[in-house]
Amino acid sequence: MERTRRDLLATGAATFTVAGSVGVAGCLDFAAGDGPQGPEGTPETLTCEDESFVRLDRPFDGAVDGTVVEAGGTRFELSAEGFSETYGQSIRLVLRNTGDEPARALGEYAYSIQRETGEGWLDVRGSTTGEGVEFPQTEESFGPNDAYSWTVDLDEESIATAVPDLDLTVCPPLGPGPYRFVYWGIVDGPPIGSEFELIG
Template identity: 70%
Template sequence: MDHTRRGALAGGAFALSVATAGCLDFAAGDGPQGPEGTPATLTCEDDEFVRLDRPFEDSVTETLVETGETTVELSTEGATETYGQSLRLVLRNTGNAPAATLGESAYSLQRETAEGWLDVRGSTSGEGVELPRAEASLGTSSAYSWDVTLTESGIADAVDGVDLAVCPPLGDGTYRFVYWGLVDAPPIGAEFELVG
């Protein structure tokens, strides 16, 4: 095999570029880049960003809720989720009668702040938006299920037909998924810790 100085230099440069590519990707930030812990509030640098309003007044019930006719349970895989992984949740009618709902998109994804729970999503159009609501019935032994990728784009793209964004970026801290679409019942939620 014929080795030349030019070939050795080219091979060394290629090996160096491969070795540093992973470092550059890590330095560029593949993990959560937002505020850590419990921030005072959620602040967005985009002046056109309008955060989703909280569409419910009642306090959030955890795991199990009684409607007028039946029982509904919200379950999740764990209490700690990793940035970039999927948050999997199931809302199941475990009772003996159908549950009236406002459809699968009637949920909030909130972050705990010093001023309370705030939705991480909003519109970048300068105007507020509402999530789609459609009267539906969750039959006995039926369920709604969500599989939301825990990245800014994954959360923003989880609701079809609505142009949403997440701002500021996600950071390590306490979050909760709240389904507020049960008619004649309080919202039901599940808290989780997001880690990098």
């Protein structure tokens, strides 16, 4: 059965706007004029002053194959509403099995939010416990026309708190520049991603 955004929200499934207060907080911050406080453009790297911060590792090998991939005899497409958005606002992404065969996926949390740097694409999130973290992964069937849907609120708190039961933060703060959303949870398939530009 297709999982729509409404279904996911109703059942408490993973979206970036997991609670109304989180999404509102981002909008209020932006309305107050805070805006993005991080480095602009394409920084050489992402540096965090918190010595206990451990950036999330890249959980996949190889290049991201764009917004359409073939895996397990079926086809996946990642669509996005918006490729350029203001800090504090949101973009929506949907991953759908558009082929004719079922596949396996690792659940809705198997994604990365990365920023382009001189060292390559780095996740904006990390742990503040001094240790790396493991993402929850539950292998499940992902049949024809099944979909995951995310609403990405483009502020630090919303991105950091999107995965329940993980103590994450975004460091340094988000800044204007190129980012990408990467879903790496297609079992026996390549990562699939969509780039977007964060503006002030």
